[in-house]
Amino acid sequence: MLGLSTGSFCAISCAPVAIPFIFSEKIEGWKQNAGLVGMMMLGRLVAYIAVGFLIGAMGGYAVRYLDPGIQRQLLAVSNTFVGALMIAAGLMHNFPGLKFCRKFASLYRPGWGSLFYGLFTGLNICPPFFMAASRVFGKGDGWSGMLYFAMFFLGTSVYFLPLLGVHLFKDRLQTVRLVSRLVLILLGAYFFLIQGIFYGSVGRFQ
Amino acid sequence: MSIKIRSLLPARGVQGFSLPATLLLTLALGMWCYMFIVARSVGTARIAAWIVFAGILILFFLLLRTGKISKYRRYFFVAIALLFFPEFIAQLLETRGSMSLGAAQIMNTETPYCHIVTSVVLLPWLATGKVVFPAGTGAIASMLIIWGLATLVIGRGWCSWACFYGGWDDGMSRVARKARVKIGPGHKRIRNFGFAMLGFVALASLGTLVAVYCDWLCPFKVVTEFGAIDSIRAYISFLMFVILFFGLVIVLPFLTKKRFQCMSFCPMGAFQSLLGKFNLYRVRIDKEKCSGCGICANACPTLSLSLPEASEGKRVPIVTSTCTRCGECMDLCPKNAVSFRYVFCRGKSLFAGWREKLDGKKGTTAAVLRGITGTLDEILSAKALFVYSGFFIGMVFLSSYGTATVNRLIRLVLHGSFLVK
Numbered sequence: 339m340l341g342l343s344t345g346s347f348c349a350i351s352c353a354p355v356a357i358p359f360i361f362s363e364k365i366e367g368w369k370q371n372a373g374l375v376g377m378m379m380l381g382r383l384v385a386y387i388a389v390g391f392l393i394g395a396m397g398g399y400a401v402r403y404l405d406p407g408i409q410r411q412l413l414a415v416s417n418t419f420v421g422a423l424m425i426a427a428g429l430m431h432n433f434p435g436l437k438f439c440r441k442f443a444s445l446y447r448p449g450w451g452s453l454f455y456g457l458f459t460g461l462n463i464c465p466p467f468f469m470a471a472s473r474v475f476g477k478g479d480g481w482s483g484m485l486y487f488a489m490f491f492l493g494t495s496v497y498f499l500p501l502l503g504v505h506l507f508k509d510r511l512q513t514v515r516l517v518s519r520l521v522l523i524l525l526g527a528y529f530f531l532i533q534g535i536f537y538g539s540v541g542r543f544q
Numbered sequence: 545m546s547i548k549i550r551s552l553l554p555a556r557g558v559q560g561f562s563l564p565a566t567l568l569l570t571l572a573l574g575m576w577c578y579m580f581i582v583a584r585s586v587g588t589a590r591i592a593a594w595i596v597f598a599g600i601l602i603l604f605f606l607l608l609r610t611g612k613i614s615k616y617r618r619y620f621f622v623a624i625a626l627l628f629f630p631e632f633i634a635q636l637l638e639t640r641g642s643m644s645l646g647a648a649q650i651m652n653t654e655t656p657y658c659h660i661v662t663s664v665v666l667l668p669w670l671a672t673g674k675v676v677f678p679a680g681t682g683a684i685a686s687m688l689i690i691w692g693l694a695t696l697v698i699g700r701g702w703c704s705w706a707c708f709y710g711g712w713d714d715g716m717s718r719v720a721r722k723a724r725v726k727i728g729p730g731h732k733r734i735r736n737f738g739f740a741m742l743g744f745v746a747l748a749s750l751g752t753l754v755a756v757y758c759d760w761l762c763p764f765k766v767v768t769e770f771g772a773i774d775s776i777r778a779y780i781s782f783l784m785f786v787i788l789f790f791g792l793v794i795v796l797p798f799l800t801k802k803r804f805q806c807m808s809f810c811p812m813g814a815f816q817s818l819l820g821k822f823n824l825y826r827v828r829i830d831k832e833k834c835s836g837c838g839i840c841a842n843a844c845p846t847l848s849l850s851l852p853e854a855s856e857g858k859r860v861p862i863v864t865s866t867c868t869r870c871g872e873c874m875d876l877c878p879k880n881a882v883s884f885r886y887v888f889c890r891g892k893s894l895f896a897g898w899r900e901k902l903d904g905k906k907g908t909t910a911a912v913l914r915g916i917t918g919t920l921d922e923i924l925s926a927k928a929l930f931v932y933s934g935f936f937i938g939m940v941f942l943s944s945y946g947t948a949t950v951n952r953l954i955r956l957v958l959h960g961s962f963l964v965k
Contacts, residue, residue, distance in 0.1 A: 350671050353751060357747060516736055521740045524744035532760065
């Protein structure tokens, strides 16, 4: 219920990563689209379950001993990684002739990319995520925490369902795709430099 | 003297308006100008108002008479920008004593709201119902009303006729005689970059619920207001503003003769392009008249004319949605093939049927009627009404900020002080 009632905030937090990624990929049909969205959801699920287990297992210790700054640090680290991945993917799409891009393209698979995006956005501690964590603190049991976060994941995932319809507009997506590939670089730079490195280091001391 | 008189006549290859049509349209704008600018002012402000009033009408008259849309529009547009900032900054200095924005102003939502913010805060507002910008409801509503109505009338013409920021890079793009760095219609990625900026700014603001563009990327913060420089973050963001201002608004337009900030960085420009489809006017290129020389496409300051592949025969440029209706292509086309058109009426004049009937008739009445319908045709043409609307909307900004700046300049000369203490 918490996931369903607050999931729109999760979708808002994940939109800057999910939207440019999905729109920048060349999507031929619903299967491919559903595959990408599914992998992203799987990444989120893995992140949620891991965090749920960890917080549930730590229980009261998490509240007592965890530095509040760790939340920000975790977020900054996840933003740095997701930003780097977005920059690399954006450069690969826009400048396929570059040596780095050719190398990256040989390693890059949209499905795996999607999984990583999901994983990192799953670690994005948005307000609903924090509320779910506060419920799990009191349980003192990793498995209960995991189950709670799995259910929370299901509730929030409803808001990601519209992404399954992207392929319906594939005929009109040519320009949108070109623009989305540029957006990937810009958003990646923003996440990497400002939301990641800056807020993870300098931002702490201001 | 002969040169001056000739400059008032329609140029070769450019269609100017007849004297009666020009005078009638100037009179119609003059009435609004008088009501908005002159009638409400007193003292030295009245002198300032008359100066602004005369300036607007002279430019409007010359534009119509010569048919050189871009040239006189640019003078008008640059004047809007140059007269806006001194008054804006002076008001900040008088009320706050500084251009920087302190925590108190943010808490009291006293930040002035500019139209660019709309494109930044729209998605967060739709998603959460909250405006992620510290401005009051009144300031937001008044700007949205002016901008919304203007967009309905002139579409993306806003970016070449009314925006009080656009005059900076439009002016700078005309300072150099030749482009030091050549950018042409083939550089589609530069044009698309504006849409990418819109996507980036809108999504980043949505994800973080912060007006990302205003916090980090707005070049015009340097000449308006900026956050108090009291932290590392504030230093970095101010440095970004300075770099972007000099890079995008001064240096790149100077080097390339393109409006870089408006074309490829301003999210509002891209937003206007999307909304600009819903208005009366279009820029059309007559395929019969066009020789395919490409002068217009190469000169377009926002790369809004794309050229088809050479293999496809005559290369008639295609007008894209990013067109700001500045009129540059119309001024330059040697075949007079580019023009404003109504969406609903493709090139055919409103009184064409009447005039065809009158053409066969002789006598004074028929001649008078031909003259009247001809003048009415000119006045009701898309070109005349678009230009009229553009000047009218620009005049709304000049009526307040422009007049106030000229008034301050007069006070500076008379009393030696620009600011009111």
